[in-house]
Amino acid sequence: MKGTFYGVGVGPGDPELLTLKAVRLLGAADAIIAPYSKKKGTGCAALAIVRDRLSPGAEVYELPIPRAYDEEKVEAASQAIIELLDSGKLTVFISRGDPMLYSKYMHIARRLEERGYPVETVPGVVSFTAAACRAGFPLADEEESITIVPVDDEASNIEAALRKSESVVLLKVHKNLDRIIDLLEQHGFHKQAVLISRCGMSGELIESDLEKLRGQKLTYLSTILAKKHIPAGP
């Protein structure tokens, strides 16, 4: 019988936002798969969150899996995981936030499933609701729609969201912040907006006057939450 492969969301950063199920699996795991992106050399963000919850005997395997899909790296990581599963180890892949949202986990899980390994995936708290709670910013109510946009290099993929949604979540706003602020103003999203950078971590920034942010250098852990401002009538 093939061993189950577990994927566990470990939340946005605060170890107290781990779920009970995540804590149970992390404490029982023989092997922890900690993905990291070699290019940035920043190590595995998820690992810092779970460090204190691992059993003393757990072995940590830091595997290089780039954020962009890379066939070769995904295959190599999958092979390493298969060896662990075949040797009877309880193996847990950790993802920051939730495993089904912008995580490298999804490609690995699909590959393991294709080869007949049972897969169980445990959801985690996502970064943008954690940011909304921290900033006291209601994301959406009743029948409002929300669009989540990981901002691309030219910030060209934001406008469609601003035209059709009442509420937007813009992820990775560090690269084109001034351009993004321009677009939010043009579409009436600047009066109900907040930027949260390094939510719940050292160097945290929460700013609801976007004008003050122009020209600032931020880390990629920066998110803008914004809602279309409806002027009071008549």
Place this chain on the structure above:
Amino acid sequence: MKGTFYGVGVGPGDPELLTLKAVRLLGAADAIIAPYSKKKGTGCAALAIVRDRLSPGAEVYELPIPRAYDEEKVEAASQAIIELLDSGKLTVFISRGDPMLYSKYMHIARRLEERGYPVETVPGVVSFTAAACRAGFPLADEEESITIVPVDDEASNIEAALRKSESVVLLKVHKNLDRIIDLLEQHGFHKQAVLISRCGMSGELIESDLEKLRGQKLTYLSTILAKKHIPAGP
């Protein structure tokens, strides 16, 4: 000094998806505010999730707060909470999922803040990532955007999302299921789709062939996750 008002997300339904922080606050609380919608007479869904985590001395206040904003009910609930805070009780409002996403909590929290009470909001696991994990359905990768749409009574608010997003989350699909399936087909979202009803609870349904669902009666805890199908090239 005014007592802090806590809002706590208790996740989608499985008590093991509570966060450590939620468990700590629930165990310490003197008063639990459990909102319910009188109209439906279904009681408070959040309360069922936390029942086993409350300290024996905790008092539960089930307050009628309709899903749609109701000035009078929000004011009455706020007054009741203010009395608890002023008498020194550690008071926790529980929200299914996350407090900043489609929760009655937001209106109460704003009102308490306006009156000078410190507010702390704790995020929870949202229902749609829990559904995605359960169904093994990747929601979005790399630079894909996602739109979350609570389907309205005529299912008229879906098309804008289908035109502009790579990935959609349709909440409350129980009312116009056949019409919703038609729209997903028209816009090429039916080949990568899954419906999850009563995720992780008794009577759970997971179905990726939407055609099989036509004419079925489902509860409002039904969500469709769908991605635009890109046909393989020539």
